[in-house]
Amino acid sequence: MxxxxxxxxxxxxxxxxxxxxxxxxxxxxxxxxxxxxxxxxxxxTPQVALDAVKNNDLEIISYSHSAGFATYREKLAKYYQKVGLPVEAEDIIITTGGSEALLFAMGSITDPNDEVIIPEPFYANYNGFATSAGVNVVPVQAKFEDGFALPPVSEFEKLITDKTKAIVICNPGNPTGYLYTKDEMDQLSALAKKYDLFLVADEVYREFAYEGLKHHSVMNQEGLEQNAIMIDSVSKRYSMCGARIGCLVSKNKELISTAMKFAQARLSPPTFAQIASEAALDTPQxxxxxxxxxxxxxxxxxxxxxxxxxxxxxxxxxxxxxxxxxxxxxxxxxxxxxxxxxxxxxxxxxxxxxxxxxxxxxxxxxxxxxxxxxxxxxxxxxxxxxxxxxxxxxxxxxxxx
Structure with missing residues (x-):
């Protein structure tokens, strides 16, 4: 057999x-x-997103650009700018869920047997994405008794080898709900710059920060433009999990160019889901x-x-x-x-x-x-x-x- x-x-x-x-x-x-x-x-789900699908007049469900509709990317960039992130349309690749964005990121920045350092516990599918890419996850354990705060950066640093390509975080965290502080993001950014690593931040829960606490995006980290990769999705923000629309965002042009080859290999993200996601950006505060x-x-x-x-x-x-x-x-x-x-x-x-x-x-x-x-x-x-x-x-x- x-x-x-x-x-x-x-x-x-x-x-x-x-x-x-x-x-x-x-x-x-x-x-x-x-x-x-x-x-x-x-x-x-916001009614405006549902109506956009229900009331459209498409006669052909055609491919979109491999990076997603230009109109959606431009509108999404304006959303990011509105919340203070320096993102342009050309920094964005629309993906089939945040999952595909993570797969594109892994494929673009790692080779087989390379390593990524991730604070654990972490979103379980990171293990699956790493296995798909032939990459080894090197965990740094966050402690329950500390509320799963970022472990000391010294714990990350002693695990860095010539195989280490990135640090991956989820902010706010799945499964912990932990929200990284500005100081913690600064420490991770300094480490990424010191060892020339990518800092991949899964920010799909960015809207859900409580008690007046502020979400600190990897895209706002000064001097980290070439190291920062943001993963995002409409799944949680608009309660649109089944739409399967996410994105990969980076100011690193070589990274975006490389990820585009993966995007072209899968042709394009789904048309109707992009229509809904673009419309969802009109959801009121x-x-x-x-x-x-x-x-x-x-x-x-x-x-x-x-x-x-x-x-x-x-x-x-x-x-x-x-x-x-x-x-x-x-x-x-x-x-x-x-x-x-x-x-x-x-x-x-x-x-x-x-x-x-x-x-x-x-x-x-x-x-x-x-x-x-x-x-x-x-x-x-x-x-x-x-x-x-x-x-x-x-x-x-x-x-x-």
Missing amino acids: PSISSKGLAMPESPIRKLVPYAEEATKQGKEIFYLNIGQPDIK SYFDDVIEEYVDRRDTLIEGLKSIEGVEVAKPNGAFYCIAQLPVADADHFAKWLLESFDKDGKTVMVAPAEGFYSTPKTGMNQVRIAYVLEKEHLLEAIEILKAALKKYNEIHGAS
Whole structure:
């Protein structure tokens, strides 16, 4: 029989999606599931984006430019300028989701067996993107007890070798919700310049910074123009996850020229999704004000509820819409499966994402889960009560850690 590639065999499963078969079976059994495992907001997509698709008069769904519609890139550049980022249309390549932007970045700046340094826990698919590119992830562990703040830069520096090509961050963070400070961004920028590395910043949650805290973009780092790569997406900003439209942004012309070759190889991003995304840029600020107020309320509800459960600890996020909770269990992956297979409270259960998959270091975060507060407050309160009952029952059966 023909053999599967070692790269394919090494490709990690998504900790966010790998439990889907268990959820499907639970649904067949008649259980209602509160999905706290995935960052799919229940916030409505802006009507202006939906109307742009519904009311268009296209007669041919044709290719766009490989970098995306010129009108969209120009309008997107104006959005960035409005929020204080020095971005021009020629600095932007529209991609099929932020995922493709990350793949283009990896392909453009690394060769097989090169290394990228990433603070962990990090968005689980970074492992997959690195495997696809034949790149090795070198993790620097952020600590739960520090709220997942940036580890000391000295920890990054001692890991830099002649194979190191980039530092990759997510700001605000998925899965932690941590928002990097100006000082932390300055430290990373200085390190990137000192060792001539790229600093890749995944900023898809840029709009979601709470308590008046400011998001500090990699594109605003002075003197870092040739090192900075920004990844962005419409998925979270406009609750348009299924549109699959993102972008790669950089002032480095050689990087953009190289990434364009990857963009040409896949032809173009999807037409209808670009139409919706371009229209979404007309969304009024009041939409974001209301959404942020809603997420802060949900975050506070979730954090307070989790802290009321005996043995549960949680790091309070300042951005995005995730948190990492430590549970009084030895194996959160086993607990997450058990929740779907063997537990319900009045016919209802909860789906969470085991946090082990958000680490690159083996056997790390085994008692942690990522929870996405993407459901309305009433459902979050109900989900907390289900988790509370589930943990009590689980530890009666399996013993508390």
